[in-house]
Amino acid sequence: MLRIQDLPKDKYLLPGHTACPGCPEALGLRYLGMALGKDIVLVVPASCSSILQGTMPGSSLAMRVVNVPFASAAAVASGIANIKELVGGNVVPVVWAGDGATADIGFAGLSGSAERNDDLIYVCVDNEAYMNTGIQRSSLTPYGAWTTTTIKGKSEDKKELPLIMLLHKIPYVATASIAFPIDFISKLRKALNIRGFKYIHLHAPCPTGWRFDPSKTVEVARLAVESGAWILFEAEGGRVRLTPPSNTYLDKSRRKPLKEYLSIQGRFRSLRDEDVKVFEKLVDSTWELIIKFT
Amino acid sequence: MVIKVLTGNYAVAEAVRLSNVDLITAYPITPQTTIVERLSEYVDLGVIKSRFVRVESEFSALAVAYGAALCNARVFTATSSHGLLYMHEMLWWVAGSRIPIVMAVVTRSIGPPWNIWNEHSDFMDQRDCGWLMAFAENNQEVLDTTIQLFRITEDERVYLPGMLGLDGFLLSHTSEPVDVPEEHIVKSFLKPRSQPYSMCGTELITLGNLPKAEDHMMMRYDIQVSMENAKKVIKEVDLEYSKLTGRSYGGLVECYRCSDSSYLVVGMGGWVGTMKDVCDELRDLGYKVGVLKIRFFRPFPEEDIIEVLRSVKGVLVFDRSISYGSLGHIHAEVLARSYRLGNRPVVKGIIAGLAGVDVGVKEFMNSIVGFVNEVEERGYVEKYSEWLLPG
Known part of the structure; x- marks a missing residue:
């Protein structure tokens, strides 16, 4: 079992980065550096993570970083993965992409690279909307959420991307949350030792887009897991295993009320009681779906 | 070999x-x-x-x-x-x-x-x-x-x-x-x-x-x-x-019978071969025609083109593409360079062979002869850009 005190003290996200206060991507990048260290070659499509690096010739990330066009991240990393043995050196290609770059515009490239089983780690940092352009809905925005392009709340459910990736028959799929860094880091380290395409879906509550106080990022992320709205699992060989603490929330009675998670966020402010019921049904059906793969 | x-x-x-x-x-x-x-x-x-x-x-x-x-x-x-x-x-x-x-x-x-x-x-x-x-x-x-x-x-x-x-x-x-x-x-x-x-x-x-x-x-x-x-x-x-x-292509452009020509035909790609054949035939008929092949479009061979344009009366450019609302791509480039010369030749563009339409010896022959004769007679051409339409 990994312990916080065993983690490296090296800083991979440097002071002076230009992320918003309370940014979950900034947290995630710190954990990523702690997990994988200096061998990372980070491939970043258009996203908040392109911005938080700051202006050249400086950079807030103490790792090799390639910024790439919105839809191209998986394919660029695929090119690096396919040549890394030939060029030698320590190279771990890691894609660090938002939900839009992953589930929407970059999905074909992601699917292609996964099907080819390229030896790389793909992290989808899911803040559930196009935050960098100013909070527009994506296919991973949840039901009922306000965005600037769904002012009455999104009427569709969130796409079940981790399972879609599971069905690509890749060797490793996991979900994670920025509220559970040890879990995230452990999953990254496990992925590092598996050859082939590894997909990790990181839940990343965004104070700016979700409309909550920047001091509450971790709290909101934790509530998402504790209320069952976000489920932590990992899958090797196509078999899903719920990971702590989500394994305890299989029993619905142990979960915190969904309303607690929703009411802390401004984006769900206009949700009526019947909308919350719909939301709950969708969460239940996601659990049922995931359980089928355990 | x-x-x-x-x-x-x-x-x-x-x-x-x-x-x-x-x-x-x-x-x-x-x-x-x-x-x-x-x-x-x-x-x-x-x-x-x-x-x-x-x-x-x-x-x-x-x-x-x-x-x-x-x-x-x-x-x-x-x-x-x-x-x-x-x-x-x-x-x-x-x-x-x-x-x-x-x-x-x-x-x-x-x-x-x-x-x-x-x-x-x-x-x-x-x-x-x-x-x-x-x-x-x-x-x-x-x-x-x-x-x-x-x-x-x-x-x-x-x-x-x-x-x-x-x-x-x-x-x-x-x-x-x-x-x-x-x-x-x-x-x-x-x-x-x-x-x-x-x-x-x-x-x-x-x-x-x-x-x-x-x-x-x-x-x-x-x-x-x-x-x-x-x-x-x-x-x-x-x-x-x-x-x-043993093979040289001359760099950015290839000049075919350019040195003593009064008229230049400009093109790019496979049909330049046909242009060269037509050029030979026209030479036999007494037309002083040469062919300038664009081998590199970027960087554009500005200096080479200005040099060969200096000594000719007319230039006929064939484009297999069109920038809608404007000219053929090569035509526009050559035309712009001709303005670097005090005494500039007549530069005409022809859009041809789009969508796979065949352009052969006959089509080149008619276009080139027509162009040369018009410039010789008038010193200018009525249409500076024209489509060679099929049929």
């Missing part, structure tokens, strides 16, 4: 086989497909040691090529038409990153309607991306220029990607005898892979984060400087290649 009978596409594949390429990636599209098939076979049969990445789209083909090239690998890809258009965003990214990559573009019409026949609109659509843009007249030149492009793009004075255009079907699927150089000759000609930086090295590089506007403008300027440098490099490389193989 080995003479092989090769289609244009197989000439590309032979060139790639000889060029010690680390990674090949491509997505099939007619009429480029046989390049992909042949190279895929070469890799599977162990003829070459390259990796072959079979991608799910052209956009990803160039993105995979880019990723590999970022890590100091020599890479190759090929496409056509809609595939090239689908790559467009990546084309800019590759050039802006100053990463050498070589790509073959087998030219084809753009839909709708669906049409696989030849024209140059797909090629010309990439005009402003920062890629070197060469075009071949025949399959021998296809092979030679592909090899040369690896050398030119990897020259430290250039460090830009380059594409080679070849006419769909007219070259890509037509067989010609091609002199294939020995492996050791190409090996000595191509140096080991060179590029400005590697993302897989020990240096902590961040590529492409936000710039100051001033820095970004300087980067744009540097590309233009390198394009200018490339003119010299292209000529040097042509000279060195000719010493090894």
Whole structure:
């Protein structure tokens, strides 16, 4: 079992980065550096993570970083993965992409690279909307959420991307949350030792887009897991295993009320009681779906 | 010396086989497909040691090529038409990153309607991306220029990607005898892979984060400087290649019977061969006509063109593409350069052969004779830009 005190003290996200206060991507990048260290070659499509690096010739990330066009991240990393043995050196290609770059515009490239089983780690940092352009809905925005392009709340459910990736028959799929860094880091380290395409879906509550106080990022992320709205699992060989603490929330009675998670966020402010019921049904059906793969 | 009978596409594949390429990636599209098939076979049969990445789209083909090239690998890809258009965003990214990559573009019409026949609109659509843009007249030149492009793009004075255009079907699927150089000759000609930086090295590089506007403008300027440098490099490389193989193409342009001509016909690609035949016939009839072949469209051979334009009365430019609402692409370029001369010749453009419409000896003959006679009679032409419509 990994312990916080065993983690490296090296800083991979440097002071002076230009992320918003309370940014979950900034947290995630710190954990990523702690997990994988200096061998990372980070491939970043258009996203908040392109911005938080700051202006050249400086950079807030103490790792090799390639910024790439919105839809191209998986394919660029695929090119690096396919040549890394030939060029030698320590190279771990890691894609660090938002939900839009992953589930929407970059999905074909992601699917292609996964099907080819390229030896790389793909992290989808899911803040559930196009935050960098100013909070527009994506296919991973949840039901009922306000965005600037769904002012009455999104009427569709969130796409079940981790399972879609599971069905690509890749060797490793996991979900994670920025509220559970040890879990995230452990999953990254496990992925590092598996050859082939590894997909990790990181839940990343965004104070700016979700409309909550920047001091509450971790709290909101934790509530998402504790209320069952976000489920932590990992899958090797196509078999899903719920990971702590989500394994305890299989029993619905142990979960915190969904309303607690929703009411802390401004984006769900206009949700009526019947909308919350719909939301709950969708969460239940996601659990049922995931359980089928355990 | 080995003479092989090769289609244009197989000439590309032979060139790639000889060029010690680390990674090949491509997505099939007619009429480029046989390049992909042949190279895929070469890799599977162990003829070459390259990796072959079979991608799910052209956009990803160039993105995979880019990723590999970022890590100091020599890479190759090929496409056509809609595939090239689908790559467009990546084309800019590759050039802006100053990463050498070589790509073959087998030219084809753009839909709708669906049409696989030849024209140059797909090629010309990439005009402003920062890629070197060469075009071949025949399959021998296809092979030679592909090899040369690896050398030119990897020259430290250039460090830009380059594409080679070849006419769909007219070259890509037509067989010609091609002199294939020995492996050791190409090996000595191509140096080991060179590029400005590697993302897989020990240096902590961040590529492409936000710039100051001033820095970004300087980067744009540097590309233009390198394009200018490339003119010299292209000529040097042509000279060195000719010493090894006996074949020279003159650098950015090839002049055919230009030196004593009063009229010039300008073109690019396979139909230049027909223009040369027509030129010979017209010479026999007493017309002092020469042919100027555009071998590199980017960088544009400005100085070469001004030099040959200096001594002629009229220039007739044939374009296999049109910038809608304006002129043919080559016509516009040549016309602009003619204004650098005090005594400028009459420059007329003809749009022909779009969508795969055949243009043969008869069509060239009529257009050229008509043009020469009109300039001789009036000193000007009534229509400075005209379509050679079918029928």
